[in-house]
Amino acid sequence: MAVHHGRGFACINYPIGMNLGGDPSQALVHSTPDGKFMVTLSSIDLGQGMKSVTRQIASETLGVPVEDVYVDTADSDTGPHCMGSFASRGTHRVGNAVIRAATEARQQLLEAAAEELEVSAADLDTDGAGNIHVKGAPGRSITVADTAIAAQFKQGRTLSGRGIFLIPPSEADPDTGEMTPVSCFAHAALVVDLEVDDETGVVEVKEINSAYEVGRALNPKLVEQQLIGGAWMGVSHALYETTEPYYPDREHGPQDFNHYLMPGPAEVVTHNIAVLERPAEDAPYGGKGPGEMCANPVLPAIANAVYNAVGVRCDTLPITPEKILRGLRENGGAKPQGRR
């Protein structure tokens, strides 16, 4: 009886968003009377950072400080339409919609400022610090706040913008079946080192090393946060989580947190991450978003590492001690595959 070390590798080519009958998201941007900007979305922030990233994108596009941008994702009854926060689509689809809405609002902002400064809007630029100035003449300027006040109380105009980003429906070619359901892919490669106890069948993940290519990391700390948490969930899916019944029948399956297995804070795995930034052409400022891909490659890498450690090929999840022990018995014991 022994503990066997195993190493497994997996890589992933991951589509951003989906395409059944088209994949749209909308955004609306408007200024308040004091020159702050509100981004209205129906895209829900589940903790993945939708509000932070769309706020950054709106700030960048409008040319105003990020502190002056607010994101409201409150209500799909009253907000503009969004397909939803799933399929790793949020940053890409919603971010693009926000860029379009903010671009229109920026144009109106510059036109209102142009009227106050008695210049052409094409000659104006923002400094990102709350001011609008004549290009090449920073002294000739007006604040965003004063522009908003003038627009709404004097000029009688709104500073607002509408944006939609749509990946249109992709029909299958009748001859070849070929279609283009996705415009943007993210990528990752991941190595798992683990130990398998051939007496108990217990797997202990020792270390994860990964490289993720997610376009530009629009908010590097949020990307890292998602990658760490997502990989943990991948470990959990691979080794622990199931709603399938225990013995003797389904009545004995897990029905609450007491019986639903998940790794806890004592099972934290060292995870070294390299984020490769390769901005995508059709993505907002190049950012694709990590999304579900954080968890996915962990599962096949663990399955491969278990095979590498003891020669048991598990093709159903989770890879429980029972499955490993049954495999070991079938094989007549552990068959370490060794390093290649």
Next chain:
Amino acid sequence: MEKTALNFTLNGAETGVFVDAGANLLDVLRRGVGDQTPKYGCGQGSCGACSVLIDGELHLSCLTLAETVAGKSVETTAGLAGGPELHALQKAFIDGFAAQCGYCTPGMLMAARALLDSNPNPSRDDVAEAISGNICRCTGYEPIIDAILAAASGSGRRFG
């Protein structure tokens, strides 16, 4: 159903509320008093989202009979900050990106507070054990453990 008066201290303030016989502390805090920082997760003591301190000790408020806190001191996440000044743990959680959806965060903060009150210089294993009764679905625990260690070492604040 007849209600009885319950008096206790909540985050340092004298608090009185009428409670149903057999009411649990979590319901009384959230619905009776209006402190919604303790969260309802599982209602059976498995997830830790409802964690509060009673006379300085960590308890699961969903499993605590409300009437048992009569005359005692109850502390929740709502009392962590001192006015506008955040608690070192709150700063460390923010700086260390130790929350995603945030649902487990109040329970994590109370478990961490209980730990640091009794052990100001915990090891990594001490921290893991202290939050082992708290389930987090988003973070993978590592950022939370790092944040608690940062708060303990006084290195929690990087800006602001």
